[in-house]
Amino acid sequence: MSQLIESKLDPKKAVLSEVCNAGDPWMAEIRKGQIFRILDLEGNQAVDTLFYSAAGPDERYSAVDTIARQGKLYLTTGSVLYSSEGKPMLTIVADTCGRHDTLGGACAAESNTVRYSLDKRPMHSCRDSFMHALNTCECATHRHMSKRDISANINFFMNVPVTANGGLSFADGISGAGKYVEMRAEMDVLVLISNCPQLNNPCNAYNPTPVQLLVWNA
Amino acid sequence: MLWEENIPGGTHWSGLIRRGTALRITDMEGGANLSALFYNPEDKLERYNMPDTLKAQHTAFLTTGNVCYSDMGRVMCSIINDTVGWHDTICGITDAQMIEAKYGQATFQTHRNAMHRNGKDGLLVELAKYGLGKRDLVANVNFFSKVIPDEAGNLSFVQGHSKAGSYVDVRFDMNVLLVLSAAPHPLETKTIYQPAAVKLSAWHAGLADAGDLCRNACEQNGRGFVNTGRYYL
Numbered sequence: 001m002s003q004l005i006e007s008k009l010d011p012k013k014a015v016l017s018e019v020c021n022a023g024d025p026w027m028a029e030i031r032k033g034q035i036f037r038i039l040d041l042e043g044n045q046a047v048d049t050l051f052y053s054a055a056g057p058d059e060r061y062s063a064v065d066t067i068a069r070q071g072k073l074y075l076t077t078g079s080v081l082y083s084s085e086g087k088p089m090l091t092i093v094a095d096t097c098g099r100h101d102t103l104g105g106a107c108a109a110e111s112n113t114v115r116y117s118l119d120k121r122p123m124h125s126c127r128d129s130f131m132h133a134l135n136t137c138e139c140a141t142h143r144h145m146s147k148r149d150i151s152a153n154i155n156f157f158m159n160v161p162v163t164a165n166g167g168l169s170f171a172d173g174i175s176g177a178g179k180y181v182e183m184r185a186e187m188d189v190l191v192l193i194s195n196c197p198q199l200n201n202p203c204n205a206y207n208p209t210p211v212q213l214l215v216w217n218a
Numbered sequence: 219m220l221w222e223e224n225i226p227g228g229t230h231w232s233g234l235i236r237r238g239t240a241l242r243i244t245d246m247e248g249g250a251n252l253s254a255l256f257y258n259p260e261d262k263l264e265r266y267n268m269p270d271t272l273k274a275q276h277t278a279f280l281t282t283g284n285v286c287y288s289d290m291g292r293v294m295c296s297i298i299n300d301t302v303g304w305h306d307t308i309c310g311i312t313d314a315q316m317i318e319a320k321y322g323q324a325t326f327q328t329h330r331n332a333m334h335r336n337g338k339d340g341l342l343v344e345l346a347k348y349g350l351g352k353r354d355l356v357a358n359v360n361f362f363s364k365v366i367p368d369e370a371g372n373l374s375f376v377q378g379h380s381k382a383g384s385y386v387d388v389r390f391d392m393n394v395l396l397v398l399s400a401a402p403h404p405l406e407t408k409t410i411y412q413p414a415a416v417k418l419s420a421w422h423a424g425l426a427d428a429g430d431l432c433r434n435a436c437e438q439n440g441r442g443f444v445n446t447g448r449y450y451l
Contacts (some may be wrong), residue, residue: 057353063268064310064357065396068404073308073371084352086313099371101288103278103308105269114274114442127289138451150354152269166279167306168272 002187005077007182009035009216016215022208023124023197025133027140029054030185033218035093037182038193042209044173046196048106048126049155050149051081051089054188057143059083063102063152073162075100075154081183084151089189094182097175101155103168104132107198116200126153129194139190154155155196158182158203170201220420225252227413230340230399232347234259237450240389240423241396243416245362248382250414251403252361254339254347255313256286256294257395262350264288268307268357274438278367280305280359283435285391285442287369292395292449293442296432298423302380306360309373311337312355312404321411334411340399348395361386362416363403375405382414389423389432389444397449 011017013141014037020026022045023125030036053059065082067073075081080088108127111122130150134140157175162168197208220239225231227250231419235241243252258264267289270417275284282300285293307424317336324334345354362380365373390396402413426433433443 058351062310062357064308067373068309071373071405073367074375084355086315103269104273105267108270108289108291110289110445111267111270111274111287112291113445114270114287114291114438118441118444147263147289151356152267162278162371164366164368166277166366168276168278170273 004098005037005094005097006096006211007037011214014160014197014216016213018213021210022195023129024195025129025191026195026213027133027137028191028213029139030189030191030215032080032188034185035182035216036090036185036191036212037180038156039212039214040097040175040181041105041177041212043179044157044175045209045211046158046198046203047195047211048196049154049156050151050192052149052190052192053083054190057145057149058200059085060149060151061089061154073102075102084094088186090183090185091101092181092183097157097181098178099159099174100181101158101160103162104155104158104160104170105152106208108195112200121200126194126196130192133192144145161182164184170203172202173205220422223418225398225400225416226402226416227415228335230344232344232395232397235390235394235396237390237393238424239420240387242385242387242419243361244385244419245380245382245414245419247414248380249378250362250380250400251406252416253341253399253401254359254361255341255397256354257397258288259393259395262348262354262395264290265354265356266294266359274309274442275436279307283432285432285439286359287442291442292446293391295388295390296426297386298389298432302362302384302386303385304364304379306363306365306403307357309360309365309404310357311341311440312398312401313338315402315450320383320409324411335401337399339400340401341397344397360403365405373405375403375407379408389426391426391443392449
């Protein structure tokens with residue numbers, strides 16, 4: 001596990017501070033140079049997150065670019081989140097959790113039928129939150145965003161270790177109440193979050209909880 | 219045998235593969251990398267989903283018994299035989315800047331069809347033939363390539379993983395728009411541009427029966443095949 005880096009920023013000076021409840025989506029624009037913090041209020045929450053260039057969602061966070069360009073699977077302080085055009089979108093500048101997942105993606109009604117049981121389809125899922133946000137948030141609708149724009153997301157605070165033998169597991173969370181990850185925007189970005197409602201596996205400790213989103217000016 | 223197609227190293231290809239058809243993909247020279255994406259031609263928003271594929275099967279790579287899932291919970295294709303043992307799913311493709319930085323410049327003007335090609339432009343060219351573009355370009359499979367992580371998640375490319383003549387047999391369980399690039403893997407450690415050729419050999423394999431290896435590899439795959447079966451009823 002990497003060294004944990006704390007932030008010196010004062011939450012009282014944040015220009016945005018909002019709570020996203022368990023199972024809800026959240027969208028916002030973050031300007032180049034601003035600092036964005038995701039705070040795990042109660043611990044062990046998975047925050048499914050996608051980033052798009054505010055200039056046009058054709059350019060978006062790319063898991064495979066982020067992994068291959070840094071030769072590293074997990075995210076922590078110092079990690080750069082690369083776009084599909086190979087450009088730095090954000091840099092993680094503080095992290096009191098230590099590891100964030102790049103491979104687990106988002107839960108969906110359809111993948112829940114595969115992973116758990118065919119009758120799990122009605123359960124609320126991250127992709128339903130993504131779909132709802134893209135069809136109702138003004139910052140998405142004026143960009144004409146759709147399912148086409150959903151690709152492999154980051155799961156902040158989620159622990160998905162890969163072994164040298166290539167096994168992939170959903171391990172108990174390593175996050176806890178009050179842990180956070182903070183990143184500096186390297187371009188104007190649009191952030192799309194689903195605060196994960198998954199009840200079938202330990203990614204949320206079977207109890208989805210709220211998270212807080214904060215933004216500071218440069 | 220229905221047909222064969224040679225894909226020279228570095229080049230790109232696409233085609234519609236019907237449900238029940240299988241492709242033997244052969245590494246003709248050793249050290250090949252074949253980047254692949256899968257789309258449902260009836261609804262091209264349905265496409266191969268890397269995270270759903272990995273988490274359903276608790277694996278970070280693909281080999282015999284594994285299937286590739288769409289974002290709609292359906293099995294798009296299955297690996298029914300494999301002499302390679304590990305196919306990468308997490309490293310994506312090269313772009314023009316990466317290829318030039320690693321191998322130098324070799325344009326059509328100076329090298330004609332021996333020019334350096336990159337994975338991203340190759341896949342985008344093929345996608346454009348079906349009205350698709352950058353928004354449809356998602357995390358792909360890299361057949362024949364192996365990348366292993368250490369405990370901290372640092373990745374190492376395994377040089378010489380696939381030998382000349384190695385092959386993987388992929389059965390298509392849905393009608394699939396198959397999009398391919400044989401450009402080098404992004405973490406390839408060789409510093410000369412020498413992507414290997416691959417050959418596709420198609421045959422009629424039929425649908426996965428009740429005793430099918432991939433269907434029975436795990437409970438999740440059994441449910442994925444139910445979802446695929448319902449789609450075609």
